[in-house]
Amino acid sequence: MPRAPTTLDPFNAVAEPKRRRVLETLVHGEMPVNGLVHTLGWPQPMISKHLSVLKEVGLVAVRQKGRQRLYRINGHRLKSIHDWAKMFERFWTHQLDRIKERAERKAREQLEKTQKKGESL
Amino acid sequence: MPRAPTTLDPFNAVAEPKRRRVLETLVHGEMPVNGLVHTLGWPQPMISKHLSVLKEVGLVAVRQKGRQRLYRINGHRLKSIHDWAKMFERFWTHQLDRIKERAERKAREQLEKTQKKGESL
DNA sequence: TTGACGTATTCCCATATCGGAATATACTTT
DNA sequence: AAAGTATATTCCGATATGGGAATACGTCAA
Numbered sequence: 001m002p003r004a005p006t007t008l009d010p011f012n013a014v015a016e017p018k019r020r021r022v023l024e025t026l027v028h029g030e031m032p033v034n035g036l037v038h039t040l041g042w043p044q045p046m047i048s049k050h051l052s053v054l055k056e057v058g059l060v061a062v063r064q065k066g067r068q069r070l071y072r073i074n075g076h077r078l079k080s081i082h083d084w085a086k087m088f089e090r091f092w093t094h095q096l097d098r099i100k101e102r103a104e105r106k107a108r109e110q111l112e113k114t115q116k117k118g119e120s121l
Numbered sequence: 122m123p124r125a126p127t128t129l130d131p132f133n134a135v136a137e138p139k140r141r142r143v144l145e146t147l148v149h150g151e152m153p154v155n156g157l158v159h160t161l162g163w164p165q166p167m168i169s170k171h172l173s174v175l176k177e178v179g180l181v182a183v184r185q186k187g188r189q190r191l192y193r194i195n196g197h198r199l200k201s202i203h204d205w206a207k208m209f210e211r212f213w214t215h216q217l218d219r220i221k222e223r224a225e226r227k228a229r230e231q232l233e234k235t236q237k238k239g240e241s242l
Numbered sequence: 243t244t245g246a247c248g249t250a251t252t253c254c255c256a257t258a259t260c261g262g263a264a265t266a267t268a269c270t271t272t
Numbered sequence: 273a274a275a276g277t278a279t280a281t282t283c284c285g286a287t288a289t290g291g292g293a294a295t296a297c298g299t300c301a302a
Binding site: 001003004007016018043045046049050064066067068 | 257258259260262263264268270
C-alpha cells in the first residue's frame, strides 16, 4: 500500500514541493493559470493538475474572469497546518526550558552509566 | 514518477497520518519503542519503520537506554514547517483585511459583469 | 553460553502519484 | 459559425511507498 489516497489531506497536498511553490507564488494575490505558467515556467497541464489537487483539498479557491480562472490562497486550511505544528512550539521556543531538559537528560544518562558500573562490580 | 523520494523532506514525512500520530504521542516526552507500540496499538515493525523515517528526516532524536531506544521530538525541524505555514498568516488573521479583500474582489467581479453588459450592448 | 527481550531490517506485493503528450472543454472574438 | 485563447482532463508508464510476515540484530540476565 502506498501512501493512503489522502487527497483530502492538506498535509499530503503540501508534501509535494511543487505544490508548495504554487502556494508561495499565490501569496501575493490571486493569479490566472497562465500567470503561474509564466512565473514558474512549468508546462500548463502540470500547473492545472497541481492546482486541481490544491483546490480539492481546499488550499486554494478560484473565480472565473472571462476565459481565465483566477486562483487564490484559502487561508483556512493552511491555518490547520500551522496549528498542528504549533503543538510542538515548546520544543523550539523557551530556550531555557530546552537547555534545562537537555541537562536533565544528560544527568540521567550519567546516572544510568554510573549505576551500571556499580551493578557490574 | 511518483512523489519524488523526498525522505529528506519534513513535509513529506509528516504527510503520513500515522507519522503525525507518532509525533503527537511523543509531545509529552521521550518514550521507548514499546511505549509507542502499546500506546498506539500498532505492530512493532510498523512503529520502528515510521520512527526510522522520522529520524532520517530529523523530526525525532534517539538515545539508548539498555536495550531500549528512547525517542523524542526534535523541535528544530518541526519549526521549519511552522515557519512555512506562517508565511500565509495574513490569510487567516487580520479578519478586517480579509473582509476588505473579499469586498474588493466582489466589487471587481460586479464591475466586470457591468462592463461586459456594456460591451454587449 | 544460552535464552529472553527490545528493536531494526528485509522481502514482497498492491497501489497512489507524478510527469509527459495528446486531447477535450469553455469562453471570446471576428 | 469558425478560429483562437485559456484551462482542464485523459491516458500512459515509471516508481516510491506503506503494510504484513518473517527474520536479523543487539543487549541483558542466568
